[in-house]
Amino acid sequence: MKGQKLVKYAASSVIILSVLLPKAAYIAVVALLMLHIYQDKSAKLLGAAAANRPLAVLLFTVLLSTVFSHAKVLSVAADSIILLLFVFYAMLLADGESQGEEDYFKLLSCLNILVCLYGGYQFLTLDLAVRSSWVDQGSYGNLVRIYATFGNPNVLGGYLAMHLSFAVARLKEKKNDYFVWTSTVLSSLCLLLTYSRGAFGGFCAAMLTLYSLRRKKGLLIYTTVMTAAFIYINQAGTGMNRADLLALSSDSSSLYRLEIWKSACGLFLKSPLTGNGFGTAWYFLAEGSDKLMRYVLHAHNVYLQIAAEMGIIGLSAAAFFIFGMLKRSIQLLKFKAKLKDRHWIEGFVAMMAAGAVHGLVDAVVFLPVYGMVLVTYYTLSARILNKYDALIRKTASEQVQLDTQDEIAI
Numbered sequence: 001m002k003g004q005k006l007v008k009y010a011a012s013s014v015i016i017l018s019v020l021l022p023k024a025a026y027i028a029v030v031a032l033l034m035l036h037i038y039q040d041k042s043a044k045l046l047g048a049a050a051a052n053r054p055l056a057v058l059l060f061t062v063l064l065s066t067v068f069s070h071a072k073v074l075s076v077a078a079d080s081i082i083l084l085l086f087v088f089y090a091m092l093l094a095d096g097e098s099q100g101e102e103d104y105f106k107l108l109s110c111l112n113i114l115v116c117l118y119g120g121y122q123f124l125t126l127d128l129a130v131r132s133s134w135v136d137q138g139s140y141g142n143l144v145r146i147y148a149t150f151g152n153p154n155v156l157g158g159y160l161a162m163h164l165s166f167a168v169a170r171l172k173e174k175k176n177d178y179f180v181w182t183s184t185v186l187s188s189l190c191l192l193l194t195y196s197r198g199a200f201g202g203f204c205a206a207m208l209t210l211y212s213l214r215r216k217k218g219l220l221i222y223t224t225v226m227t228a229a230f231i232y233i234n235q236a237g238t239g240m241n242r243a244d245l246l247a248l249s250s251d252s253s254s255l256y257r258l259e260i261w262k263s264a265c266g267l268f269l270k271s272p273l274t275g276n277g278f279g280t281a282w283y284f285l286a287e288g289s290d291k292l293m294r295y296v297l298h299a300h301n302v303y304l305q306i307a308a309e310m311g312i313i314g315l316s317a318a319a320f321f322i323f324g325m326l327k328r329s330i331q332l333l334k335f336k337a338k339l340k341d342r343h344w345i346e347g348f349v350a351m352m353a354a355g356a357v358h359g360l361v362d363a364v365v366f367l368p369v370y371g372m373v374l375v376t377y378y379t380l381s382a383r384i385l386n387k388y389d390a391l392i393r394k395t396a397s398e399q400v401q402l403d404t405q406d407e408i409a410i
Helices: 002-020 022-038 041-050 053-067 072-097 101-125 153-171 177-196 197-214 217-233 245-250 252-270 281-288 303-332 342-358 368-409
Strands: none
Touching: 002 022, 002 072, 002 101, 022 041, 022 072, 022 197, 022 245, 022 368, 041 053, 041 072, 041 101, 053 072, 053 303, 072 368, 101 368, 153 177, 153 197, 153 281, 153 368, 177 197, 177 217, 197 217, 197 342, 217 281, 245 303, 252 303, 303 342, 303 368, 342 368
């Protein structure tokens, strides 16, 4: 029991760092892995890792793209980060039998509140480093875009949309959860203050997905109020509105994205099958246009990023992984038995919808600062899916036995 508690506290420490000090979380994962090895849990970790075949296939394509990489040193460095994320996933999944998702989500909600309070502090005190590339100041004026512990408003926006996917879904069943209520209100306000159009589009996709699953009018009212607030606060002193789709054609950030996308397409065409190597896009993108800065952190589009780095094989593996998870989730939501943790599955589907839409204009999922917290939310959802997969198999087996007994009786 002491060993289990120690692992739980260590895993919780990694989760805390993933939100408050994201880069330090990777060091903590190494320590957590050593603890698992010391407790002789290596076989359990391998079993948990191998059980998710779509994820294993996706990891294999990452390694395959490294073999054919045009900058192998960069790919190996990126692979090390991915492997640490995969190890944390396996550890969090393997210890699922002794640890409750409810406790973890309470921890995530508390962390979310701290992040939002820090973001509010940045907004009120202007204690932040505002980069000119984050907004076209000539068209929209000076906007105070918060980023809290994530270093970038778009990354913070993606994190907030992800948390809101689970929090709002949870409130439908646990209306007296004051931690979640507080985190929902604060996350909603901070999402507006990121001024991230991509993240807000992802948020709307998540809320509409939840509405399609629950048909609760409150979701539509909440989304409508948030949309009106987003349009209002984006109205700059110049009279232009960042939320105005017609203004995108003259927005420097949108035009810059177009240049990045053109370069990413050209990069994909250079090696369409296996890609140019995982973790290399930031290094090669600038070569495709003289209008780009020397280094571009990512392709500002998840799908183009995967295509450029891992080619058609990587895109196929990613599609196999995403649609496989969606299929499992929908099957469980259609399951006739009442699911105690239905809100987890709904939140997971909403999170995927948010990521799919946000991924059209950003690729924050490839940034290390975002990776560990994303794996946390994903793994906790995977634990719930695994739990109910087993329930469905058991129910199906019992039904077969009953049908067999009826046939014998006849």
